[in-house]
Amino acid sequence: MATDSFKITIHMVSSVDGYIAKKDxxxxxxxxxxxxxxxxxxxxxxxxEFLKTIDCYIxxxxxxxxxxxxxxxxxxxxxxxxxIVLTHRKLPVDRPNIKIYSGDLHMFxxxxxxxxxxxxxxxxxxxxxxxxxxxxxxxxxxxxxxxVILGEGIPFFDQIGQEQALxxxxxxxxxxxxxxxxxxxxx
Numbered sequence: 001m002a003t004d005s006f007k008i009t010i011h012m013v014s015s016v017d018g019y020i021a022k023k024d025x026x027x028x029x030x031x032x033x034x035x036x037x038x039x040x041x042x043x044x045x046x047x048x049e050f051l052k053t054i055d056c057y058i059x060x061x062x063x064x065x066x067x068x069x070x071x072x073x074x075x076x077x078x079x080x081x082x083x084i085v086l087t088h089r090k091l092p093v094d095r096p097n098i099k100i101y102s103g104d105l106h107m108f109x110x111x112x113x114x115x116x117x118x119x120x121x122x123x124x125x126x127x128x129x130x131x132x133x134x135x136x137x138x139x140x141x142x143x144x145x146x147x148v149i150l151g152e153g154i155p156f157f158d159q160i161g162q163e164q165a166l167x168x169x170x171x172x173x174x175x176x177x178x179x180x181x182x183x184x185x186x187x
Contacts, residue, residue, distance in 0.1 A: 034177030063124030
């Protein structure tokens with residue numbers, strides 16, 4: 001399934017002040033009660049159609065552990081889509097579509113992702129996103145900003161250590177008050 005349109009997108013949900021989780025790693029603040037009348041309303045069907053375009057998820061160990069915990073109450077959020085957890089730790093794997101990878105990220109992208117997938121989403125965490133940005137492995141960043149200020153927590157962009165030019169592709173304001181920014185990473 002190799003393709004010329006291979007793309008890695010980093011997607012993070014953050015507070016207005018740039019945190020992706022509270023210090024205790026909780027994300028209970030994801031549920032907002034805001035209402036922006038002029039925003040778009042994404043239906044469940046729209047969301048399902050969009051998610052069909054993602055053919056692989058990648059995430060770090062803490063994001064995976066958090067997703068496993070949430071799956072006990074809400075089900076596995078990533079469905080049957082291949083999900084690769086990047087970690088040096090031994091983690092439980094109880095689904096056939098989940099794989100663990102430990103090693104060089106350039107080799108991982110070139111040998112495992114590019115030959116098999118077209119639209120890969122890195123969905124957490126901040127350290128992994130930083131590594132992908134620093135190694136110039138990211139094509140797009142989508143930041144969904146929720147209408148809340150946390151004041152402290154785990155920052156999305158923390159000590160990246162380099163300047164990175166971006167090109168704004170789109171801005172979408174949602175009825176929930178969430179604003180989604182989509183940037184192309186300039187290479």
